[in-house]
Amino acid sequence: MIREAALLTDLYQLTMLQAYHREDMHAEASFEFFVRTLPTTRNFLIAAGLEQLLDFLEGFQFSAEECEWLRTTGLFAGDFIDYLGHLRFTGAVHAMPEGTFCFPNEPIVRVTAPLPEAQIIETRLINLLQYQTMIASKAVRAVLAADGRTLVDFGLRRAHGAEAGLLAARASYLAGFSGTSNVLAGKCYGIPLFGTMAHSYVMAHDTEIEAFIRFAEALPEQTVLLIDTYDTLEAAKLLAQQAQSFASRGLRIRGVRLDSGDLAALSVSTREILDRGGLKGSEIFASGDLDEYAIRRLLAVDAPIDGFGVGTQLATSADAPALNCAYKLEEYAGCPRRKRSPGRATLPGRKQVFRTCDGQGVMLHDVLELCGAEGPGEPLLCEVMRGGRRLEAPEPLAAVRARVAEQRERLPRALASIDTAGAFPVRIGPALSDLAQAMEQSGR
Amino acid sequence: MIREAALLTDLYQLTMLQAYHREDMHAEASFEFFVRTLPTTRNFLIAAGLEQLLDFLEGFQFSAEECEWLRTTGLFAGDFIDYLGHLRFTGAVHAMPEGTFCFPNEPIVRVTAPLPEAQIIETRLINLLQYQTMIASKAVRAVLAADGRTLVDFGLRRAHGAEAGLLAARASYLAGFSGTSNVLAGKCYGIPLFGTMAHSYVMAHDTEIEAFIRFAEALPEQTVLLIDTYDTLEAAKLLAQQAQSFASRGLRIRGVRLDSGDLAALSVSTREILDRGGLKGSEIFASGDLDEYAIRRLLAVDAPIDGFGVGTQLATSADAPALNCAYKLEEYAGCPRRKRSPGRATLPGRKQVFRTCDGQGVMLHDVLELCGAEGPGEPLLCEVMRGGRRLEAPEPLAAVRARVAEQRERLPRALASIDTAGAFPVRIGPALSDLAQAMEQSGR
Numbered sequence: 001m002i003r004e005a006a007l008l009t010d011l012y013q014l015t016m017l018q019a020y021h022r023e024d025m026h027a028e029a030s031f032e033f034f035v036r037t038l039p040t041t042r043n044f045l046i047a048a049g050l051e052q053l054l055d056f057l058e059g060f061q062f063s064a065e066e067c068e069w070l071r072t073t074g075l076f077a078g079d080f081i082d083y084l085g086h087l088r089f090t091g092a093v094h095a096m097p098e099g100t101f102c103f104p105n106e107p108i109v110r111v112t113a114p115l116p117e118a119q120i121i122e123t124r125l126i127n128l129l130q131y132q133t134m135i136a137s138k139a140v141r142a143v144l145a146a147d148g149r150t151l152v153d154f155g156l157r158r159a160h161g162a163e164a165g166l167l168a169a170r171a172s173y174l175a176g177f178s179g180t181s182n183v184l185a186g187k188c189y190g191i192p193l194f195g196t197m198a199h200s201y202v203m204a205h206d207t208e209i210e211a212f213i214r215f216a217e218a219l220p221e222q223t224v225l226l227i228d229t230y231d232t233l234e235a236a237k238l239l240a241q242q243a244q245s246f247a248s249r250g251l252r253i254r255g256v257r258l259d260s261g262d263l264a265a266l267s268v269s270t271r272e273i274l275d276r277g278g279l280k281g282s283e284i285f286a287s288g289d290l291d292e293y294a295i296r297r298l299l300a301v302d303a304p305i306d307g308f309g310v311g312t313q314l315a316t317s318a319d320a321p322a323l324n325c326a327y328k329l330e331e332y333a334g335c336p337r338r339k340r341s342p343g344r345a346t347l348p349g350r351k352q353v354f355r356t357c358d359g360q361g362v363m364l365h366d367v368l369e370l371c372g373a374e375g376p377g378e379p380l381l382c383e384v385m386r387g388g389r390r391l392e393a394p395e396p397l398a399a400v401r402a403r404v405a406e407q408r409e410r411l412p413r414a415l416a417s418i419d420t421a422g423a424f425p426v427r428i429g430p431a432l433s434d435l436a437q438a439m440e441q442s443g444r
Numbered sequence: 445m446i447r448e449a450a451l452l453t454d455l456y457q458l459t460m461l462q463a464y465h466r467e468d469m470h471a472e473a474s475f476e477f478f479v480r481t482l483p484t485t486r487n488f489l490i491a492a493g494l495e496q497l498l499d500f501l502e503g504f505q506f507s508a509e510e511c512e513w514l515r516t517t518g519l520f521a522g523d524f525i526d527y528l529g530h531l532r533f534t535g536a537v538h539a540m541p542e543g544t545f546c547f548p549n550e551p552i553v554r555v556t557a558p559l560p561e562a563q564i565i566e567t568r569l570i571n572l573l574q575y576q577t578m579i580a581s582k583a584v585r586a587v588l589a590a591d592g593r594t595l596v597d598f599g600l601r602r603a604h605g606a607e608a609g610l611l612a613a614r615a616s617y618l619a620g621f622s623g624t625s626n627v628l629a630g631k632c633y634g635i636p637l638f639g640t641m642a643h644s645y646v647m648a649h650d651t652e653i654e655a656f657i658r659f660a661e662a663l664p665e666q667t668v669l670l671i672d673t674y675d676t677l678e679a680a681k682l683l684a685q686q687a688q689s690f691a692s693r694g695l696r697i698r699g700v701r702l703d704s705g706d707l708a709a710l711s712v713s714t715r716e717i718l719d720r721g722g723l724k725g726s727e728i729f730a731s732g733d734l735d736e737y738a739i740r741r742l743l744a745v746d747a748p749i750d751g752f753g754v755g756t757q758l759a760t761s762a763d764a765p766a767l768n769c770a771y772k773l774e775e776y777a778g779c780p781r782r783k784r785s786p787g788r789a790t791l792p793g794r795k796q797v798f799r800t801c802d803g804q805g806v807m808l809h810d811v812l813e814l815c816g817a818e819g820p821g822e823p824l825l826c827e828v829m830r831g832g833r834r835l836e837a838p839e840p841l842a843a844v845r846a847r848v849a850e851q852r853e854r855l856p857r858a859l860a861s862i863d864t865a866g867a868f869p870v871r872i873g874p875a876l877s878d879l880a881q882a883m884e885q886s887g888r
Contacts, residue, residue: 164604197459203782230784261787
């Protein structure tokens with residue numbers, strides 16, 4: 001794993017900064033991070049990753065060692081490297097609170113700072129905001145499908161590296177998962193930990209029942225036994241036969257896990273066997289390449305499954321492993337800016353998102369408008385950093401999780417589904433529309 | 445970002461270890477890491493990630509702080525946490541050298557160690573080996589499609605976190621890319637750095653030509669100008685008009701980058717405009733959500749593009765963002781072990797892969813056989829770690845890259861394509877087959 005490094009950036013950020021330094025271009029710039037379009041299998045996004053971004057900005061600096069290395073590349077002038085050594089992030093950040101539901105083209109984060117500072121942070125900003133936003137937006141779909149059942153992140157092993165595994169646990173928990181198998185995420189973020197046992201444990205013992213007994217002895221209160229190593233239903237019968245013997249030794253079988261085969265059929269048979277064996281209180285936990293669709297299919301046939309472990313599909317957002325997102329210059333030195341590349345044109349100026357809800361709090365529509373202009377409803381972006389310092393202590397993850405749960409209830413019904421719905425209405429306000437038109441006419 | 449932490453693991457590894465500790469199960473175990481099936485859009489895999497795994501194993505330990513935290517969870521006995529504090533990896537590793545082309549069911553890495561040591565490393569081992577193997581196997585497809593043109597990794601911003609961005613640069617370089625935009629990857633791995641400029645640089649200036657001139661002044665030898673911010677062909681004409689003025693000031697336009705629109709048509713027109721303007725020596729570089737298929741389409745119509753920046757599709761392996769891989773117990777205390785779960789049964793025992801090639805060195809078939817048994821051809825797994833220490837210094841990345849280039853030439857023709865070919869023959873040797881059959885008959 002790697003420590004936070006200012007050099008974790010694209011080379012062009014440094015070459016552009018060298019040019020800005022030569023040109024003395026240090027006036028204030030505003031950049032906005034937004035998602036251009038939704039993946040076809042998403043009805044909305046959940047903003048996430050802001051706390052990690054603010055950590056990065058507060059700690060941003062090139063270490064002496066990084067500067068020394070830059071000298072060896074021969075790409076940069078000495079005075080520029082000295083300048084980099086003193087560079088800190090001193091700007092302001094406006095952002096949607098983590099857990100806010102959002103839609104295409106809406107600025108999720110706005111950075112306002114001297115141009116070089118707002119530029120040099122681009123790569124890591126996108127890297128941090130995209131991943132957690134993507135994972136939270138994937139995870140909430142499993143929450144919608146699971147209809148209140150326990151969901152646990154099992155994604156670490158197939159996540160793309162260490163940081164992805166850690167942040168996937170955070171993003172899925174804030175989106176409504178019950179916890180994670182990732183121990184470091186439990187330590188770093190206070191996320192509840194869940195775990196069962198692996199096939200290797202069963203295989204390392206001479207018999208399956210011996211493995212079950214030894215595991216229960218070692219972990220008497222948390223015993224969830226994996227029963228598909230050899231034959232799921234035979235293992236369930238074995239447990240049912242031994243239930244009294246377990247109980248007489250003070251061992252409680254909290255549950256079993258199914259990890260392969262026809263989970264719907266196996267869970268029904270397993271439930272019957274466990275119930276007949278006096279293990280009515282034990283839970284059935286399912287895993288094995290599950291996603292929101294598999295969960296829905298299982299629950300549609302009333303599979304008696306109490307909880308799901310979701311791994312690979314969650315931590316890689318497998319059906320949409322990237323968001324079409326960007327961090328674009330919207331204003332420099334007091335003048336609005338825009339890009340006009342075909343298919344990638346941007347809206348100029350610093351923007352706010354205003355959300356209108358009905359009397360029951362259900363989201364009706366959003367309006368994108370210039371900052372300073374009046375908009376209808378509640379503004380979604382708040383100032384969270386000024387002068388390079390957080391304005392408030394990091395928000396507890398539980399508060400973010402509560403925000404998601406609350407906003408989930410306020411989604412229009414069609415959007416609160418894993419089926420693709422029509423787009424949520426996001427309108428352009430009059431002041432923003434006038435500015436875009438004026439710039440269009442003047443050819444800027 | 446996060447530092448290497450032993451707690452970056454699944455909770456069940458710790459609960460299983462606690463059980464093993466109670467049961468005094470410390471006999472030698474062998475686990476093998478392999479990929480069960482190929483994604484439909486892969487004909488072969490490239491083994492990668494071994495160096496990072498060996499780093500992890502050599503440094504493996506629970507810190508005092510991690511142990512203290514474990515005490516607070518209430519899940520573990522004090523003597524077990526003391527044991528964890530002293531736990532190191534003391535085992536052996538056999539592995540295919542990085543850059544080896546490989547196929548389903550072939551062990552890529554085998555770990556042999558006291559059972560708890562071989563178990564506790566599972567999660568991070570899969571996390572490290574899967575990602576780089578997946579990315580190298582994706583990247584080589586762009587190499588096959590680009591037919592000798594320059595390929596640069598632009599993936600950092602949309603990679604899943606910091607480590608993914610860093611390791612994607614490494615994995616794509618070893619697979620044959622020319623370099624990366626990721627500065628930290630340049631520093632850590634000595635990978636050549638490439639970079640151009642961003643739209644924001646153009647937008648921050650009052651006119652496009654002013655941006656071009658200032659950038660060329662700041663970086664006179666490396667000037668690659670991004671020309672699609674407003675209108676690609678207008679920008680190309682502007683450059684052609686100014687070519688003499690640039691030259692008279694000692695500024696050389698090394699190339700231009702196209703990042704949007706119809707890259708085939710725009711590259712043809714841009715080439716014509718640049719050539720007419722006396723910029724025949726300048727290169728055209730293309731980017732914008734490219735993958736191996738887009739590269740092939742562009743080259744099929746003879747688009748005059750000299751190099752490609754490949755980002756999101758590469759660093760997320762977007763068409764196959766996870767491998768169906770596993771790390772399975774194959775032997776414990778001298779006895780072969782196997783799992784029989786439907787669809788996930790494994791082959792028992794410690795295995796070697798033997799590769800047979802024809803007289804020209806073209807790969808013909810592989811044979812999976814028990815260690816110790818004779819196999820045909822060259823054995824692919826070598827011992828790389830013993831007693832928890834590397835047997836040799838880390839292999840230079842250039843050597844791994846050369847191995848990939850060499851093995852690419854030795855692939856059967858049908859497999860050396862981005863089109864899906866029939867499976868490469870991987871046979872089961874007689875000794876392994878006999879063992880599997882004997883275990884099947886005895887119901888183990």
